[in-house]
Amino acid sequence: xxxxxxxxxxxxxxxxxxxxxxxxxxxxxxxxxxxxxxxxxxxxxxxxxxxxxxxxxxxxxxxxxxxxxxxxxxxxxxxxxxxxxxxxxxxxxxxxxxxxxxxxxxxxxxxxxxxxxxxxxxxxxxxxxxxxxxxxxxxxxxxxxxxxxxxxxxxxxxxxxxxxxxxxxxxxxxxxxxxxxxxxxxxxxxxxxxxxxxxxxxxxxxxxxxxxxxxxxxxxxxxxxxxxxxxxxxxxxxxxxxxxxxxxxxxxxxxxxxxxxxxxxxxxxxxxxxxxxxxxxxxxx
Amino acid sequence: xxxxxxxxxxxxxxxxxxxxxxxxxxxxxxxxxxxxxxxxxxxxxxxxxxxxxxxxxxxxxxxxxxxxxxxxxxxxxxxxxxxxxxxxxxxxxxxxxxxxxxxxxxxxxxxxxxxxxxxxxxxxxxxxxxxxxxxxxxxxxxxxxxxxxxxxxxxxxxxxxxxxxxxxxxxxxxxxxxxxxxxxxxxxxxxxxxxxxxxxxxxxxxxxxxxxxxxxxxxxxxxxxxxxxxxxxxxxxxxxxxxxxxxxxxxxxxxxxxxxxxxxxxxxxxxxxxxxxxxxxxxxxxxxxxxxxxxxxxxxxxxxxxxxxxxxxxxxxxxxxxxxxxxxxxxxxxxxxxxxx
Numbered sequence: 001x002x003x004x005x006x007x008x009x010x011x012x013x014x015x016x017x018x019x020x021x022x023x024x025x026x027x028x029x030x031x032x033x034x035x036x037x038x039x040x041x042x043x044x045x046x047x048x049x050x051x052x053x054x055x056x057x058x059x060x061x062x063x064x065x066x067x068x069x070x071x072x073x074x075x076x077x078x079x080x081x082x083x084x085x086x087x088x089x090x091x092x093x094x095x096x097x098x099x100x101x102x103x104x105x106x107x108x109x110x111x112x113x114x115x116x117x118x119x120x121x122x123x124x125x126x127x128x129x130x131x132x133x134x135x136x137x138x139x140x141x142x143x144x145x146x147x148x149x150x151x152x153x154x155x156x157x158x159x160x161x162x163x164x165x166x167x168x169x170x171x172x173x174x175x176x177x178x179x180x181x182x183x184x185x186x187x188x189x190x191x192x193x194x195x196x197x198x199x200x201x202x203x204x205x206x207x208x209x210x211x212x213x214x215x216x217x218x219x220x221x222x223x224x225x226x227x228x229x230x231x232x233x234x235x236x237x238x239x240x241x242x243x244x245x246x247x248x249x250x251x252x253x254x255x256x257x258x259x260x261x262x263x264x265x266x267x268x269x270x271x272x273x274x275x276x277x278x279x280x281x282x283x284x285x
Numbered sequence: 286x287x288x289x290x291x292x293x294x295x296x297x298x299x300x301x302x303x304x305x306x307x308x309x310x311x312x313x314x315x316x317x318x319x320x321x322x323x324x325x326x327x328x329x330x331x332x333x334x335x336x337x338x339x340x341x342x343x344x345x346x347x348x349x350x351x352x353x354x355x356x357x358x359x360x361x362x363x364x365x366x367x368x369x370x371x372x373x374x375x376x377x378x379x380x381x382x383x384x385x386x387x388x389x390x391x392x393x394x395x396x397x398x399x400x401x402x403x404x405x406x407x408x409x410x411x412x413x414x415x416x417x418x419x420x421x422x423x424x425x426x427x428x429x430x431x432x433x434x435x436x437x438x439x440x441x442x443x444x445x446x447x448x449x450x451x452x453x454x455x456x457x458x459x460x461x462x463x464x465x466x467x468x469x470x471x472x473x474x475x476x477x478x479x480x481x482x483x484x485x486x487x488x489x490x491x492x493x494x495x496x497x498x499x500x501x502x503x504x505x506x507x508x509x510x511x512x513x514x515x516x517x518x519x520x521x522x523x524x525x526x527x528x529x530x531x532x533x534x535x536x537x538x539x540x541x542x543x544x545x546x547x548x549x550x551x552x553x554x555x556x557x558x559x560x561x562x563x564x565x566x567x568x569x570x571x572x573x574x575x576x577x578x579x580x581x582x583x584x585x586x587x588x589x590x591x592x593x594x595x596x597x598x599x600x601x602x603x604x605x606x607x608x609x610x611x612x613x614x615x616x617x618x619x620x621x622x623x624x625x626x
């Protein structure tokens with residue numbers, strides 16, 4: 001039988017390698033986090049925060065997911081995945097021990113070792129939008145000395161829809177220099193935290209538009225739109241704001257044409273963009 | 286310059302087919318397209334344009350890229366072996382030859398597509414000058430000369446003979462292999478043929494189109510232009526233009542369960558289709574206007590922005606003759622003030 005694991009240097013970028021799902025954590029009614037390890041116990045490949053990978057279930061299909069774990073977690077890759085289509089429906093029925101295919105990493109990461117270094121960071125996420133930011137946040141926590149104050153504003157429809165809730169409560173909130181602001185859309189029994197949409201909570205908090213601050217956004221397009229608007233009103237410049245885009249992708253290497261916007265391919269020129277770079281793109285994302 | 290009598294061309298093709306996989310225009314089901322040639326088939330030398338371009342020799346309409354087996358929780362991944370056999374494509378027109386350069390800059394830029402690259406590297410391309418360019422042709426707009434089609438070897442049919450000029454190292458090596466079948470030729474007849482072709486191209490109705498309003502820096506000016514609404518109004522989104530186009534290269538990747546194994550195949554796709562960008566949260570191009578605009582903006586603005594100003598069109602005119610509602614890139618160029626006639 002021919003090689004069934006890693007295909008060596010000559011393999012095409014479109015061909016996945018074998019991996020195994022070792023753990024599945026239920027985050028919310030429709031989000032699970034899948035821990036993926038290479039078939040030889042390796043970490044499949046190195047990545048940086050913000051990069052993505054293609055996951056394959058043979059016969060069901062393949063899709064691009066942001067890598068939720070930080071590169072500093074070197075034993076595995078985590079993917080927090082919302083159930084919302086054919087492939088994700090299937091992934092949600094899987095049991096630990098199931099093998100899948102993986103290929104990557106794809107895309108440009110957040111500039112965590114350059115632009116972000118020495119800066120105060122504000123992370124603003126909505127719903128499953130925390131998934132890609134989770135990687136950046138934990139990377140910054142692992143390299144704490146390289147970054148200033150960290151603020152995390154995270155909102156969801158309900159308390160049950162907050163992803164990584166235990167980690168946020170037990171780790172992030174307890175660390176010095178990290179402020180966590182949680183909010184849910186509507187009042188709910190048992191929730192004594194903030195209630196309201198992310199953009200309005202942002203205004204209430206009123207972050208100071210210091211030149212040493214960087215804001216990183218991810219969430220539904222409508223949230224991104226109003227959060228960005230809010231940040232600009234507070235006096236932030238678009239060059240201080242980063243986000244990550246999501247479009248249909250098939251190849252991951254800028255050739256299949258799906259994620260093309262203007263002269264950019266989200267899979268290879270993104271998914272991370274600075275907001276002033278997005279302004280230069282045709283309004284089609 | 287070499288030549289061979291037309292009457293002996295079949296012997297030369299047979300020789301090529303022995304040592305290589307030979308593709309050339311043949312008639313199948315009433316349509317002429319590039320296909321693997323065998324002795325029983327007739328080389329349609331007089332067909333100016335095949336229905337589809339020659340691109341599927343390197344970028345097949347559908348190809349398996351990997352197969353899988355699933356057994357309970359285990360999977361097996363079987364990458365497909367890359368093609369390495371020498372391929373010869375004969376009878377390629379100047380426009381299609383140029384399209385290979387454009388496809389190269391997509392598929393062979395890092396990270397290179399290994400399937401395309403393997404086929405491309407093992408191929409020798411033999412072009413044939415267009416003795417009768419048609420009114421749908423406008424390759425001249427993109428700097429292409431149908432009298433000097435280029436590639437590894439270029440040829441001309443003149444009278445009862447085929448004239449043959451090797452250009453690249455690959456072309457010279459292949460010519461050497463065939464030296465016993467080719468005789469030395471005078472260039473005079475070919476020069477006369479080139480002049481004759483040039484006279485025809487000067488009179489082609491679309492050859493005066495101007496591209497001055499297009500290019501990599503024109504996104505903002507063109508994207509919100511009012512013209513797109515009228516231009517796209519009748520488009521039925523059939524995707525024919527993308528399938529016959531020599532430079533369209535968008536593809537889909539899908540799985541097919543044969544019952545025995547699962548084949549993951551790559552196939553041509555079209556940005557004109559409503560589900561092209563459809564994902565779980567919807568599509569970013571819900572209207573045909575947006576999809577129509579994407580195709581032409583890509584060819585005339587976005588592609589040049591990434592490729593030193595080179596346009597992703599070769600003026601072959603296939604979309605001009607095949608679009609069911611008679612919309613095409615020439616009309617798009619004209620509507621933005623590109624009609625010089």
